[in-house]
Amino acid sequence: MFYQLKIAEEKDLGRLTDFVEKAGVSSDGVSEIIDYFVLMENGENEIVATIGVQPLNENGLLRSLVVSDKLKQAHILTLFQSIQTLAEKKGINHLFLVTNKEASVQFLSLMGFEEIDFKAIPKDLLTLEHMNGSLKEENAKIMRRTA
Template sequence: MFYQLKIAENQDIERLTLFVEKAGISSEGIADLIDYFVLMENGENEIVACIGVEPVKNTGLLRSLVVSDKLKQAHIVTLFQSIQTLAEKRGITNLFLVTNKEASVQFLSLMGFQKLNSDLVPAEMLTIDHMKDSLEDPNAKVMIKSS
């Protein structure tokens, strides 16, 4: 199967929102951050994966990762590399993420992310609702990657 990556545009808002909501993830803020999302589409231009970054100054929070179960790990690696490139082009030097799955930590470590004690999360990151909500999970693990 052929897949392609693209930076989301205004005309993608509705279908991206539906894709994220179908996965049970909040779509709040997608319209405002649309050009901070990377989409992976199949040959029929259907979204099969997405990831976004919510910026605060030169820092950003990865969010709204949704991946079709048809994709291989290599596709997910490409998706992460693409969002990191987009973030760098937009002047973001520190990328944060929150996961509640221990299995994700090993994969993300291979992608260059390091675990961070949640007490060390910068105050500006705590202004992001998604970050605050995610940290309420007792299994939440914060990770960071600096460029």
């Protein structure tokens, strides 16, 4: 199967929000940062994966990762590399994410993310609703990657 990556545009907003909401992921605030999302589409231009970064100064919070079960780990790796490149182009030097899955921690470590203590989270990131909601999840772990 052929897949292509693209940066989301305003015209993608409806189908992007539908895609993430079907997966049970919040689409709150997506419209304000639509050009901070990377989409992976199949040959029929259907979204099969997405990830976004919510910018805050030189920091960014990865959010709204939704991946079709048809994709392989290599596709997910490509998706992460694309969002990292987009973030760097937009002046984001530090990417943060919250996960509660140990398998994710291992995968993300291979991609250059490191687990950090809650005290190391920049205070401005704690003002983001998405960050606060994620931190309340059981076994939440914070990871960071510096450009």
